[in-house]
Amino acid sequence: MLNNAKWISYPVDTGFECPMLFKSFKAKGAVKRATLTISAHGCYYATLNGARIGDFIFAPGCTSLKRVQVQTYDITKMLSEDNEIEITLSKGWFKGRICWRGTQEFPNNNECVIAELAISYKDGSSELIVTDESWGAKKSPVRFSDFYDGEHFDANFVDESPVMAKVQDLPKDVLVPQQGEIIKEQEIISAFKIFKTPKGETVIDFAQNLTGYFEIFANAKKGDKISLSFAEVLDSEGNFYTENYRSAKAEFEYTCRDGYQSYKPRLAFWGYRYIRVNSFPGELSLDSIKAIVVHSNIKKTGALDSSSPLLNQLFKNIFWGQKGNFLDIPTDCPQRDERMGWTGDAQVFCRTASYNYDVEKFFEKWLTDLRLDQGKDGCVPSVIPQFWGDGWSGCGWGDASTICPWQIYLTYGNKDILKKQFNSMCAYLKYISSKSKNRYLWTGCDHYADWLGLDAPAGSYKGSSRDDFLASAFYLYSTSLVIKAGKVLGRSVAKYEALYEKILKAIRKKYKKYKTQTEHVIALHFGIAEDKSATAKALADMIVANGTRLQTGFLGTPYLLHALSSNGYSELAYDLLLQEAFPSWLYSVKQGATTIWEHWDGVNDKGEFWSKDMNSFNHYAYGAVADWVYGVACGIQTVEEFPGFERIVIAPVPTDKLDHLSASIMTRHGLVSSKWYHDNGKIRYEITTPSKTTVIIDGKEYNVEKGSYIF
Numbered sequence: 001m002l003n004n005a006k007w008i009s010y011p012v013d014t015g016f017e018c019p020m021l022f023k024s025f026k027a028k029g030a031v032k033r034a035t036l037t038i039s040a041h042g043c044y045y046a047t048l049n050g051a052r053i054g055d056f057i058f059a060p061g062c063t064s065l066k067r068v069q070v071q072t073y074d075i076t077k078m079l080s081e082d083n084e085i086e087i088t089l090s091k092g093w094f095k096g097r098i099c100w101r102g103t104q105e106f107p108n109n110n111e112c113v114i115a116e117l118a119i120s121y122k123d124g125s126s127e128l129i130v131t132d133e134s135w136g137a138k139k140s141p142v143r144f145s146d147f148y149d150g151e152h153f154d155a156n157f158v159d160e161s162p163v164m165a166k167v168q169d170l171p172k173d174v175l176v177p178q179q180g181e182i183i184k185e186q187e188i189i190s191a192f193k194i195f196k197t198p199k200g201e202t203v204i205d206f207a208q209n210l211t212g213y214f215e216i217f218a219n220a221k222k223g224d225k226i227s228l229s230f231a232e233v234l235d236s237e238g239n240f241y242t243e244n245y246r247s248a249k250a251e252f253e254y255t256c257r258d259g260y261q262s263y264k265p266r267l268a269f270w271g272y273r274y275i276r277v278n279s280f281p282g283e284l285s286l287d288s289i290k291a292i293v294v295h296s297n298i299k300k301t302g303a304l305d306s307s308s309p310l311l312n313q314l315f316k317n318i319f320w321g322q323k324g325n326f327l328d329i330p331t332d333c334p335q336r337d338e339r340m341g342w343t344g345d346a347q348v349f350c351r352t353a354s355y356n357y358d359v360e361k362f363f364e365k366w367l368t369d370l371r372l373d374q375g376k377d378g379c380v381p382s383v384i385p386q387f388w389g390d391g392w393s394g395c396g397w398g399d400a401s402t403i404c405p406w407q408i409y410l411t412y413g414n415k416d417i418l419k420k421q422f423n424s425m426c427a428y429l430k431y432i433s434s435k436s437k438n439r440y441l442w443t444g445c446d447h448y449a450d451w452l453g454l455d456a457p458a459g460s461y462k463g464s465s466r467d468d469f470l471a472s473a474f475y476l477y478s479t480s481l482v483i484k485a486g487k488v489l490g491r492s493v494a495k496y497e498a499l500y501e502k503i504l505k506a507i508r509k510k511y512k513k514y515k516t517q518t519e520h521v522i523a524l525h526f527g528i529a530e531d532k533s534a535t536a537k538a539l540a541d542m543i544v545a546n547g548t549r550l551q552t553g554f555l556g557t558p559y560l561l562h563a564l565s566s567n568g569y570s571e572l573a574y575d576l577l578l579q580e581a582f583p584s585w586l587y588s589v590k591q592g593a594t595t596i597w598e599h600w601d602g603v604n605d606k607g608e609f610w611s612k613d614m615n616s617f618n619h620y621a622y623g624a625v626a627d628w629v630y631g632v633a634c635g636i637q638t639v640e641e642f643p644g645f646e647r648i649v650i651a652p653v654p655t656d657k658l659d660h661l662s663a664s665i666m667t668r669h670g671l672v673s674s675k676w677y678h679d680n681g682k683i684r685y686e687i688t689t690p691s692k693t694t695v696i697i698d699g700k701e702y703n704v705e706k707g708s709y710i711f
């Protein structure tokens with residue numbers, strides 16, 4: 001791929017000023033077809049004769065540093081007789097602040113591009129224009145760009161001293177065809193209101209926390225400045241609040257030219273609901289700026305609806321949380337100085353994600369990066385791509401390597417994902433056994449464990465569930481998934497079956513009692529508890545004694561409602577789902593959240609922030625509760641033997657606490673939907689299924705074929 005082209009760059013590192021590589025050329029005759037094949041270390045923004053090429057935002061995307069995706073664009077219609085191609089580069093995910101590892105691994109290379117422009121003429125001749133030392137290089141009007149810190153653009157800037165491009169000595173074997181979904185502009189949101197804060201600052205509210213950029217429209221004089229800052233929330237006094245962005249400056253500066261103009265940032269994104277206007281030429285109106293939502297081009301497949309406006313807002317927030325964090329990789333958050341592919345967050349949310357949107361291709365790409373960045377010892381780094389240097393796996397985080405492939409297989413029914421990931425899944429188990437102090441338990445290692453659990457000791461982020469118990473439980477769970485995947489692939493799994501039994505025995509022997517809500521949840525959900533009904537009762541009692549409130553963090557929360565409803569406590573599960581007081585899902589909704597918060601108490605009931613530095617308002621993890629709504633409350637379940645909804649079980653669990661609830665998923669076989677509602681003292685069920693389905697209502701089974709049914 002790109003065999004004839006060379007990697008080229010600006011001759012020296014321009015820091016965070018964006019360089020531009022360019023070339024002028026003439027078309028030699030009538031053009032039949034022209035394509036541009038291109039990739040970059042860093043992100044590129046390419047234009048031909050001033051018009052943007054393609055609609056892939058932040059191309060070539062975010063991958064392991066071991067590979068770079070290549071894109072091909074049909075540019076036939078864009079060619080003229082005289083042409084100028086210009087490619088602006090940012091450090092992006094290559095050597096921007098987001099990627100510490102890039103600076104370590106490529107100390108001598110700055111951002112660079114490689115491209116081939118293939119033109120076939122109507123007279124049968126052809127021509128290839130490739131990046132090489134004949135290209136020019138200059139500084140671009142993007143005077144500054146960094147994902148964390150934002151963008152500065154000078155509409156008047158012209159580099160009067162262009163130079164020749166430098167050929168960079170970088171291998172081409174890292175080039176791979178585009179694998180993931182491309183990132184695209186998805187929605188435009190109008191400004192909702194403009195207001196003055198108590199401090200006197202001018203702020204625009206978009207009424208939705210979102211990820212992306214914006215377009216500004218201004219009538220200005222040359223040299224006028226537009227300066228914007230971004231925030232997710234206002235503080236308790238109603239002032240603009242940015243401390244939770246930590247070191248991410250998240251700013252936008254624009255120097256105007258004369259006349260009417262509009263501009264969309266080219267190489268940066270922000271997570272925001274509010275924009276503070278620090279300066280703006282002329283009159284600022286609601287039409288001066290529009291928000292542009294940007295995310296991976298995943299197709300919406302899921303829908304949830306209920307009779308409760310608060311619950312419906314929670315559902316909305318869950319979808320927005322996914323849109324805001326599926327930007328080529330599953331990120332933890334889109335606003336502060338992280339925006340990383342945290343493995344724990346991804347595995348927690350994977351099932352919900354796969355019902356809400358078609359994320360098969362998205363996860364296939366990310367899991368490829370996981371495989372590539374997995375250590376030789378099987379270690380799965382905490383963030384994928386591995387932009388940080390850590391070389392250890394924590395329980396519930398490293399397990400993304402087993403949980404995500406299995407879930408993607410279940411939702412979409414394609415064995416290939418298991419084929420590709422199976423060795424990585426097994427290597428992860430090997431890693432655990434090589435690090436653990438104990439043969440059949442996972443002990444003596446570092447973990448994030450029940451991250452952000454509310455039973456954390458003062459000053460700690462970590463809930464008080466025991467590391468070694470949780471780690472051993474995830475060791476067991478991942479082993480079970482390796483067994484299942486191995487069976488699907490026809491591999492011999494006897495060794496893992498024996499391992500599973502030994503881990504189970506060892507956990508049961510060592511942990512007779514569970515201490516926290518999360519420990520109970522995990523013991524139930526992973527099949528560890530021998531006396532399920534006593535364990536479930538103990539969990540239920542703890543929740544009730546706590547005022548019908550949860551205390552769970554990242555590892556307990558996703559399974560909490562499942563553990564209750566699978567063991568006779570569905571009503572209590574509903575009580576937690578519908579709880580409005582802190583801590584609960586609906587608490588944040590009542591506080592005005594439009595996305596899912598990182599912390600149950602992101603804002604406490606006095607309006608104060610949980611913390612200054614670790615407080616994202618767009619973290620999708622706790623949105624994983626949607627999978628209980630799809631799978632239990634509305635009862636739409638995959639069947640492991642017939643994955644991808646080739647066969648379905650629909651076993652809704654209604655409650656008197658809601659008048660109606662419905663869920664639907666556009667599966668690979670068609671639409672499945674399940675709705676129940678109260679009707680004159682009875683419950684009616686409306687079910688549509690695309691496949692052979694077992695409907696279970698009040699314990700009674702009905703086997704139905706594809707079709708729509710009312711019960």
Ligand code: BGC
Pocket residue numbers: 332333338342344345448451619
């Ligand atoms: C991230 C999380 C992540 C965690 C590791 C945080 O800074 O935002 O979501 O999983 O670190 O515990």
